[in-house]
Structures are given as C-alpha cells and as structure tokens.
Amino acid sequence: MALVVQKYGGTSMGTVERIKNVAKRVIKTYEEGNQMIVVVSAMSGETNKLVALANEMCEIPGEREYDVMVSTGEQVAISLLAMGLQSMGYKAKSYCGFQIPIITDSSFSKARIESIDDKKIREDLKNGVIVVVAGFQGIDREGNITTLGRGGSDTSAVAVAAALKADVCEIYTDVDGVYTTDPRIVADASKMEKVSYDEMLEMASLGSKVLQIRSVEFAKKYGVVIHVRSSFNDNPGTLVMKEDADMETVLVSGISFSKDEAKVSVQRVPDKPGIAAQLFMPLSAANISVDMIIQNVSHEGYTDLTFTVPKADFKKALKIVQESAAQIAAAGVVTDENIAKVSIVGVGMRSHSGIASKMFQTLSQEGINIQMISTSEIKVSCVIDAKYTELAVRVLHEAFGLARKGA
Amino acid sequence: MALVVQKYGGTSMGTVERIKNVAKRVIKTYEEGNQMIVVVSAMSGETNKLVALANEMCEIPGEREYDVMVSTGEQVAISLLAMGLQSMGYKAKSYCGFQIPIITDSSFSKARIESIDDKKIREDLKNGVIVVVAGFQGIDREGNITTLGRGGSDTSAVAVAAALKADVCEIYTDVDGVYTTDPRIVADASKMEKVSYDEMLEMASLGSKVLQIRSVEFAKKYGVVIHVRSSFNDNPGTLVMKEDADMETVLVSGISFSKDEAKVSVQRVPDKPGIAAQLFMPLSAANISVDMIIQNVSHEGYTDLTFTVPKADFKKALKIVQESAAQIAAAGVVTDENIAKVSIVGVGMRSHSGIASKMFQTLSQEGINIQMISTSEIKVSCVIDAKYTELAVRVLHEAFGLARKGA
Numbered sequence: 001m002a003l004v005v006q007k008y009g010g011t012s013m014g015t016v017e018r019i020k021n022v023a024k025r026v027i028k029t030y031e032e033g034n035q036m037i038v039v040v041s042a043m044s045g046e047t048n049k050l051v052a053l054a055n056e057m058c059e060i061p062g063e064r065e066y067d068v069m070v071s072t073g074e075q076v077a078i079s080l081l082a083m084g085l086q087s088m089g090y091k092a093k094s095y096c097g098f099q100i101p102i103i104t105d106s107s108f109s110k111a112r113i114e115s116i117d118d119k120k121i122r123e124d125l126k127n128g129v130i131v132v133v134a135g136f137q138g139i140d141r142e143g144n145i146t147t148l149g150r151g152g153s154d155t156s157a158v159a160v161a162a163a164l165k166a167d168v169c170e171i172y173t174d175v176d177g178v179y180t181t182d183p184r185i186v187a188d189a190s191k192m193e194k195v196s197y198d199e200m201l202e203m204a205s206l207g208s209k210v211l212q213i214r215s216v217e218f219a220k221k222y223g224v225v226i227h228v229r230s231s232f233n234d235n236p237g238t239l240v241m242k243e244d245a246d247m248e249t250v251l252v253s254g255i256s257f258s259k260d261e262a263k264v265s266v267q268r269v270p271d272k273p274g275i276a277a278q279l280f281m282p283l284s285a286a287n288i289s290v291d292m293i294i295q296n297v298s299h300e301g302y303t304d305l306t307f308t309v310p311k312a313d314f315k316k317a318l319k320i321v322q323e324s325a326a327q328i329a330a331a332g333v334v335t336d337e338n339i340a341k342v343s344i345v346g347v348g349m350r351s352h353s354g355i356a357s358k359m360f361q362t363l364s365q366e367g368i369n370i371q372m373i374s375t376s377e378i379k380v381s382c383v384i385d386a387k388y389t390e391l392a393v394r395v396l397h398e399a400f401g402l403a404r405k406g407a
Numbered sequence: 408m409a410l411v412v413q414k415y416g417g418t419s420m421g422t423v424e425r426i427k428n429v430a431k432r433v434i435k436t437y438e439e440g441n442q443m444i445v446v447v448s449a450m451s452g453e454t455n456k457l458v459a460l461a462n463e464m465c466e467i468p469g470e471r472e473y474d475v476m477v478s479t480g481e482q483v484a485i486s487l488l489a490m491g492l493q494s495m496g497y498k499a500k501s502y503c504g505f506q507i508p509i510i511t512d513s514s515f516s517k518a519r520i521e522s523i524d525d526k527k528i529r530e531d532l533k534n535g536v537i538v539v540v541a542g543f544q545g546i547d548r549e550g551n552i553t554t555l556g557r558g559g560s561d562t563s564a565v566a567v568a569a570a571l572k573a574d575v576c577e578i579y580t581d582v583d584g585v586y587t588t589d590p591r592i593v594a595d596a597s598k599m600e601k602v603s604y605d606e607m608l609e610m611a612s613l614g615s616k617v618l619q620i621r622s623v624e625f626a627k628k629y630g631v632v633i634h635v636r637s638s639f640n641d642n643p644g645t646l647v648m649k650e651d652a653d654m655e656t657v658l659v660s661g662i663s664f665s666k667d668e669a670k671v672s673v674q675r676v677p678d679k680p681g682i683a684a685q686l687f688m689p690l691s692a693a694n695i696s697v698d699m700i701i702q703n704v705s706h707e708g709y710t711d712l713t714f715t716v717p718k719a720d721f722k723k724a725l726k727i728v729q730e731s732a733a734q735i736a737a738a739g740v741v742t743d744e745n746i747a748k749v750s751i752v753g754v755g756m757r758s759h760s761g762i763a764s765k766m767f768q769t770l771s772q773e774g775i776n777i778q779m780i781s782t783s784e785i786k787v788s789c790v791i792d793a794k795y796t797e798l799a800v801r802v803l804h805e806a807f808g809l810a811r812k813g814a
Contacts, residue, residue, distance in 0.1 A: 016463045050483070056423045057487050058494035065493070068501055069486035072479035076457070079476035080464050086472070087465035094475055098505060099550050143506050
C-alpha cells in the first residue's frame with residue numbers, strides 16, 4: 001500500500017462536473033489499494049472574482065484581510081470535492097490550512113510553509129478516509145490566515161507529501177508532462193520521462209510554467225518525487241526527481257524561452273569602483289529584479305553596462321536608471337523591449353564541453369545575432385531579437401536531438 | 408466610553424457600496440468615543456449561491472462539508488468590511504469564528520454557542536482597533552467548522568456582546584424597530600420604544616421575523632440589551648430588554664400572526680390513557696413539531712383531538728397521522744390548510760384579567776369564528792379562517808389601543 005498525494009489545479013476543478021471527474025480519478029487510485037491525500041486549488045476564475053471584489057472595495061486592500069478573502073476559494077473547493085467523494089460512497093474529510101495546521105511565516109500573500117502537523121491526517125488515513133486539503137493557504141503562529149502566492153497549491157502538495165513521507169506527489173495539470181520545449185512551437189517536442197530537480201528549477205525560472213519554482217525547491221530539499229501528469233487522460237507524465245546516471249548522458253534536456261524581459265544599456269559609463277552599485281542599488285530598493293548583466297571591457301576608461309529587467313517593471317526601471325545615469329555622468333540610456341531569452345538546460349553539460357559553442361554556432365547559421373550571453377553550470381542563455389524566438393527554439397531543439405523518437 | 412456591538416445583516420452588506428455605508432456608520436459610532444465590535448452576515452444572495460453549488464454536487468451534502476462551504480460567505484464579508492474600514496483610515500481586524508474562537512457544539516448547520524474567548528478582542532479594543540467578527544459560524548472542540556443556522560448572525564452578535572459585557576448590542580435590519588404589528592397590514596402600527604425579552608420571544612415564535620428566537624433567549628440569559636434599528640436611517644429603534652414597571656402598564660404590546668400552520672383533526676378517538684402518546688410519538692420521531700393541541704371533553708368514551716403542524720411538514724404529518732388513527736380505531740382525519748393563528752402578546756396580561764375575553768369579543772363582533780385557542784402567561788392565540796387574518800389583526804390592533812400616537 002502506497003501513500004499518494006494528488007494535486008488538482010483550478011482548471012481541473014473548474015466546474016462541478018469536472019470536480020466529479022476528479023473524484024472518480026481519486027477513487028480509482030484509492031481502489032488500487034493506496035492511501036490518498038488530495039490537494040486542490042480554487043475553481044478556476046474564483047480567485048480572480050474575489051480579487052476583483054477586493055479591488056472594488058479599495059485600491060490597495062490590507063494584506064491580512066486580502067488573504068482572509070482569497071483563501072475562501074480553496075475552502076469552497078475542498079468542501080465540494082469531499083461532498084462529491086462522500087456521495088459516491090467513500091469516506092472523505094476536508095481540511096483548511098488552519099485545521100491541519102499548515103504553519104507558515106506571516107508574509108501575507110507570499111507566505112512560506114514552516115511546518116505541517118501530520119497527526120490528524122495520519123489518523124484519517126488509518127481509518128480509510130480520503131483526505132482533501134486546501135492548497136495555497138496556511139496559518140501563521142498568531143492564528144492569521146495566510147496564502148502562499150499564485151501557484152502556491154503546488155507547494156502545498158509537495159509540502160504535504162514531504163510531511164507525510166508520501167511515495168509520490170502527482171501534480172495534475174492541463175498538459176501531460178514536462179516537454180523538451182513548448183509543443184505549440186515545436187510540433188515534435190517530446191515529453192521527458194524524467195527530469196532532475198535542478199533542471200526543473202532552471203526551466204521554471206527561464207519561463208517554463210509547469211511547476212511553481214518553490215514547489216520544486218521544496219521537493220529537492222525533502223526528496224519528494226513529483227509526477228507531473230494530465231487530469232484529462234491516463235498517460236504517464238514526467239517524474240521530477242533526484243539526478244541519476246541516465247540524466248547525465250543527455251547533453252541538453254530542454255529548451256526554454258521567455259519574452260518577459262526588456263534590455264537596458266547605459267552607455268559610456270566611467271569605469272571606476274562603485275559605479276555598478278550606484279546603478280543597481282536604486283533598482284533593488286524599488287524591488288525590481290535585474291536578471292542578466294553584461295559589462296564589456298573598458299575602453300579609454302569607459303564601459304557599457306547592459307542588463308535585463310522584467311517587462312512589467314520596465315517603465316519604473318527606466319526612470320530610475322535615467323536618474324542614476326545622469327548622476328554618474330554616463331553618455332545615455334538606450335533600451336530594447338523586443339528581445340527574447342532562449343536557453344538550453346541540462347545536467348549533462350557539467351561533464352561535457354562544447355555545448356555552448358554548439359548553441360552559438362546553430363544560431364549563427366540561421367543569421368541570428370546574439371546580443372547577450374549568460375551561463376550557469378547547467379544552462380546557457382542567449383538574448384536575441386524577439387522575432388527570431390520560434391526559429392531559434394526550433395533549430396536548437398533539432399540540433400540537440402530532442403525530437404520525439406519516431407516523429 | 409461604551410463598548411458597542413453592531414450587527415449588520417445580508418441586505419445591509421448586499422453590495423460593496425452598501426458595505427462602504429456600513430463602514431461609515433461604524434466609524435460614526437467609533438468617533439463618538441465608543442469601542443466597536445461589528446458582527447456581519449454574508450452578502451445577501453451569497454449563501455444561496457453556495458447552497459446551490461452544494462446541491463449541484465449532490466442531493467444531500469455531507470453536513471460537516473456543508474458548513475465548511477457556507478461559512479465562506481461570512482468570511483468574504485468580514486474581510487471586505489475590514490478592508491473598507493482600513494482604506495478609510497481606521498485600524499480594523501477581521502475574525503472568523505475559529506480565530507476568536509467561538510466554540511460551539513458539533514451539531515452542524517444548527518450548532519449552539521458554548522463559549523467565546525474574549526482575549527484577542529479585548530487586546531484589539533484596547534489598541535483602538537475596530538473588530539469585525541463573522542456571524543453565523545463557530546468551531547467545535549475537535550476543530551470542525553460549524554454554523555448556527557439561518558439567522559444565526561443575530562445570535563453571534565448577542566453572544567459576543569454577552570462575552571465582552573458590551574453596553575448594547577445594536578441589530579441593524581431593513582425595518583427600523585419592532586412594531587406593534589406588521590405595518591404592511593396595519594398602516595398606523597407603531598414602533599415600540601422597548602419590549603421585554605419574554606414578549607419578544609413570544610412574538611418571534613408566533614411569526615414575527617425581526618430577531619432569531621435563539622438570539623433573544625441568549626440576550627435574556629445574559630441580560631444583553633438589544634437595540635433593533637434600521638441601517639438605512641438614524642431613527643432610534645426598539646430596545647429589547649429586561650421587563651420594567653412601564654411595560655406592565657401596557658395590557659397588550661403587540662399583535663402577531665402566522666399563516667405557516669395547518670390544522671389536523673382526528674375524530675372520535677377512544678378516550679383512554681396512552682392514546683395521545685400513540686398519536687404524537689410518531690410525529691415527534693419524524694421531527695415534526697406540533698404546536699397547538701386541543702382535546703375536547705369526552706362524549707360517550709370518545710373525543711376529538713385537533714392540533715396544528717407547520718405547513719412545510721403537512722403532507723408528511725398527514726400520512727403518519729392517518730396510519731396512527733387507523734391503529735387506534737379513530738373515525739377519521741380531517742384537515743384544514745386555510746387557517747391562521749392570530750396572537751396578542753403582553754407582559755401586562757399577568758396582572759390584568761379580561762384580556763382574553765376582550766380578544767374573543769372583538770373577533771366575534773366581526774363575525775370571525777374562533778377554531779382553537781391556546782394561552783400562556785403573556786399571550787393568547789386564536790386559530791381562525793385564514794381569509795380573516797388581516798381583518799382580525801386590524802380590529803385587535805385598534806381594540807387594544809396600539810395605534811401610533813397622532814396617527
């Protein structure tokens with residue numbers, strides 16, 4: 001008998017009809033002889049409705065009260081699923097975050113899970129009860145309701161799986177696994193059978209939207225095996241797990257891309273100590289995260305500094321940078337919003353050389369100019385003109401042999 | 408400085424705009440130098456929406472899960488009101504039942520409050536915080552969410568007022584007080600300045616819908632003064648309080664009526680011990696509450712037994728009674744759904760005689776036949792043909808001098 005945690009997102013829980021389907025899936029796994037914990041998100045659209053209501057009341061809702069409000073979406077979802085399971089003849093019990101409890105810190109809207117009490121759930125499982133847990137929410141040590149931020153239900157599921165030492169944490173989504181790249185761009189993108197935590201983390205931070213980054217960090221920390229699969233079919237999905245020998249034989253596991261950044265160049269910056277700090281401190285103070293930073297070698301005491309910021313923060317960032325640039329007597333600021341970041345990811349890179357140059361060569365053969373480069377132990381990212389994004393992804397996918405076998 | 412508890416129902420909380428008005432009212436009383444606790448219901452319509460969702464999932468939702476679901480309505484309401492108060496520049500904090508906690512028994516959907524911890528609320532009040540409490544909900548000793556039944560927010564408010572020893576518990580509704588009778592029937596019905604707990608209890612159980620019966624029982628038990636008033640104007644309302652000397656000088660305080668009952672007569676019942684039990688035990692087992700019971704004196708060893716049941720249970724009751732009647736060899740069962748119960752209520756009756764006969768005389772002068780009579784220390788009820796209801800209420804209202812002064 002295995003202990004299985006299953007997590008269903010808002011789309012899978014979108015209507016009463018879909019929730020009934022979720023109940024049937026849960027029952028199927030239960031009937032195969034497993035103990036079951038189900039973690040669910042709010043019905044799709046519900047959280048947005050609640051947020052709209054809060055914004056109708058005031059422009060900037062109090063953050064404690066905001067969490068009280070949005071956590072009701074998951075509360076409705078758990079009660080509906082538990083009712084459904086019961087009406088199909090099974091013992092089921094729902095739990096809000098505070099009832100378990102799932103203890104978090106007090107950072108409203110982006111709280112971090114600190115501990116999960118497994119006592120009540122263990123008791124229920126022993127009695128054959130299917131346990132339904134509200135994702136996304138917890139309670140702090142003062143008894144305030146907290147939420148984990150968008151996509152937080154993934155983290156709830158992994159954390160519950162870690163606390164209960166579950167055999168697997170199945171995350172059900174509307175795609176049936178993690179792909180070598182976006183199948184909407186590369187038709188023969190292949191589903192990975194397994195991927196390491198580190199690769200998944202890189203892919204998540206490079207634009208892949210399958211799993212919330214923090215859920216992967218949590219899974220890595222506690223060694224929880226995540227199985228990403230579709231709630232609309234029975235295909236095996238992708239296992240996110242500890243790196244193994246197989247994984248290292250693959251040079252590149254996947255191609256990620258993101259069009260969510262914009263490029264800012266500060267020109268003719270006097271090349272002396274402290275200049276970079278003068279530029280980036282004000283951005284950091286404004287809570288704008290700077291991603292890639294490139295500083296060219298100095299010519300005649302001057303250099304160019306180029307970096308990328310999230311497009312959502314672009315206007316705010318530009319204003320700050322223009323002020324800083326004036327203060328340090330730089331020649332000017334030029335920007336480009338039409339850029340894309342294309343990345344190759346793979347733990348195999350650690351033990352193989354020549355991967356990066358193969359990437360540069362592949363892009364150059366198509367006449368794609370590389371504007372910026374950044375690398376880590378298991379990824380290489382290039383900033384290119386946005387209009388070449390799809391072309392770049394396709395040629396890299398082919399060059400590194402990622403196409404579906406038999407495609 | 409007084410401690411004021413204010414309770415706002417679903418209509419007063421019906422839209423974001425109305426909740427802003429509630430916030431303004433609360434602030435007004437706060438600015439007058441009072442400490443404030445606000446107890447609120449769900450936005451009108453929300454609870455019905457949740458119930459519909461539950462019924463879409465299954466015919467008979469599990470009662471524990473049902474309470475998890477419907478309690479979210481009040482949770483949304485408290486967060487919205489607290490956000491509103493904060494955005495207007497005031498310190499405010501919301502509490503779900505479990506956060507205070509409001510401890511109840513485990514009778515889901517009709518739980519009874521057992522105790523309320525005043526510690527957190529006292530601390531907030533001391534710091535000038537306006538405390539917003541979810542009505543209708545609590546938590547049992549095992550940590551399950553419970554609800555108090557429709558209208559339960561009145562009871563929440565009175566219980567919080569009792570626990571905190573508040574100076575007054577203001578219940579805001581869409582009428583501006585308790586009237587001598589329904590103003591839709593008697594145009595010159597007058598608003599009572601004050602009414603005793605016992606009178607209010609009789610009126611509530613006799614059809615007046617202003618306050619939930621249990622909230623009045625609670626107020627009586629703990630001596631909480633309730634002020635029933637309108638959330639749409641500033642008129643003083645009606646005080647529900649301990650009986651005082653003034654009240655006894657009034658013979659009749661109000662006229663109540665109800666068309667929610669039906670009459671059942673079992674004819675030619677053998678008049679021997681145990682017969683009544685044989686008739687009423689099965690009804691009680693089916694959870695049907697029998698209201699008035701009349702047994703005429705026996706003729707030749709037989710009697711007629713007549714009683715009333717709620718119209719909602721009429722069909723179920725009739726089937727049960729027909730079976731019982733056959734078993735005890737009664738002659739038959741006749742019924743009448745077109746009846747009304749008209750009642751006069753007043754603590755003054757205790758010390759005055761002739762009130763009942765004045766009622767009978769008044770009705771008879773209008774040719775209204777009295778079918779059944781029941782009395783208590785402070786009320787007389789008559790069952791009459793339903794078509795005379797409005798006429799009976801009007802003539803009694805006049806006969807006992809209840810018209811608005813100057814009307």
